[in-house]
Amino acid sequence: MYNTLTSRVIGFVASLVLTFTAFLLVVRPYLFHLEIDVVVMIILILAVLQGMAQAIFFLHVLSERGTRWNLFVFASTISIIVVIVVFSIWIMNHLNYNMMHH
Amino acid sequence: MDDTKVFGFWIYLMTDLVIFSVLFATYVVLRNSTFGGPSASELFELPTVFAETLILLTSSFTCSLATLAVHREQKKPAIYWFAATFVLGTAFLYLEITEFSQFISHGAGPQRSAFLSSFFILVGTHGFHISLGLLWMLVAMFRIGFRPFVISSVSRIMRMAFFWHFLDVVWIFIFSVVYAMGLLL
Numbered sequence: 001m002y003n004t005l006t007s008r009v010i011g012f013v014a015s016l017v018l019t020f021t022a023f024l025l026v027v028r029p030y031l032f033h034l035e036i037d038v039v040v041m042i043i044l045i046l047a048v049l050q051g052m053a054q055a056i057f058f059l060h061v062l063s064e065r066g067t068r069w070n071l072f073v074f075a076s077t078i079s080i081i082v083v084i085v086v087f088s089i090w091i092m093n094h095l096n097y098n099m100m101h102h
Numbered sequence: 103m104d105d106t107k108v109f110g111f112w113i114y115l116m117t118d119l120v121i122f123s124v125l126f127a128t129y130v131v132l133r134n135s136t137f138g139g140p141s142a143s144e145l146f147e148l149p150t151v152f153a154e155t156l157i158l159l160t161s162s163f164t165c166s167l168a169t170l171a172v173h174r175e176q177k178k179p180a181i182y183w184f185a186a187t188f189v190l191g192t193a194f195l196y197l198e199i200t201e202f203s204q205f206i207s208h209g210a211g212p213q214r215s216a217f218l219s220s221f222f223i224l225v226g227t228h229g230f231h232i233s234l235g236l237l238w239m240l241v242a243m244f245r246i247g248f249r250p251f252v253i254s255s256v257s258r259i260m261r262m263a264f265f266w267h268f269l270d271v272v273w274i275f276i277f278s279v280v281y282a283m284g285l286l287l
Contacts, residue, residue, distance in 0.1 A: 003173055004170075005170060008166045011163070012159070012160075012163040015163075016159065019155055019156070022282065023148070023152055023155075025282075026281075026282045026286060036286055036287065039286060040283055040286055043282045043283075043286075044278055044279075047275050050274045051271040051274065054162065058165075058166040058267050059264060069109060070112045073113055073116050074112075074116065076116075077116040077120060080120055081123040084120070088128075088130075089127065
């Protein structure tokens with residue numbers, strides 16, 4: 001089922017829908033009367049969904065059998081990334097704040 | 103399939119992901135440090151980014167069609183779809199270089215502010231990966247054209263396609279974090 005034209009076309013349509021939604025939100029941020037932070041959050045979630053769509057429909061990660069070592073490496077990488085990105089932003093924002101006169 | 107090599111390549115991709123995430127973190131920390139220069143919302147143009155995103159998404163699709171042809175051992179469709187992917191990738195790179203040179207000619211080069219330094223290094227690193235991917239694709243097309251399909255060459259082509267899809271996903275995050283957030287916040 002995975003190595004078919006259908007799965008690729010579904011993947012392409014899904015990626016287009018996700019991208020058009022993201023661009024619509026950038027062009028008309030107040031279309032759904034949401035706060036701008038929420039809109040940014042939705043765009044980031046759309047990006048994650050896009051990555052998952054590419055992985056499932058183009059790379060067929062779900063069809064792979066055998067060891068789960070690649071999943072293990074992926075999980076470790078994600079945890080490293082979360083530490084680097086989230087904590088960098090957190091520390092630097094507070095650093096800026098604490099260096100100001102207030 | 104050559105499982106060990108695919109796994110090794112997967113580990114390489116994961117380390118590459120760490121490189122990109124460090125650059126993303128740097129960009130997000132420095133994105134408001136414009137030092138009196140142009141800010142993200144003044145600089146970025148949505149139509150260019152939209153074209154770049156659509157081109158790269160379509161190239162990801164044509165690349166997946168090429169791998170389908172490789173799986174079915176059809177040489178000509180494989181070369182045609184990889185050629186289409188190559189043309190789209192080149193168009194993307196052309197748009198990106200045009201955008202960079204426009205920024206630089208408007209005095210918004212990487213030395214203007216911390217924001218622009220981090221922007222150029224993040225987007226430039228992605229562009230550099232795309233160029234390497236295009237080079238690899240060219241080699242793959244010649245190999246398909248002049249050599250018989252054997253398991254090792256199929257595995258090699260699959261790793262190249264893997265790399266291309268990976269770059270597409272990284273670009274989606276660049277669009278979201280750099281361009282969308284730059285225009286919205």
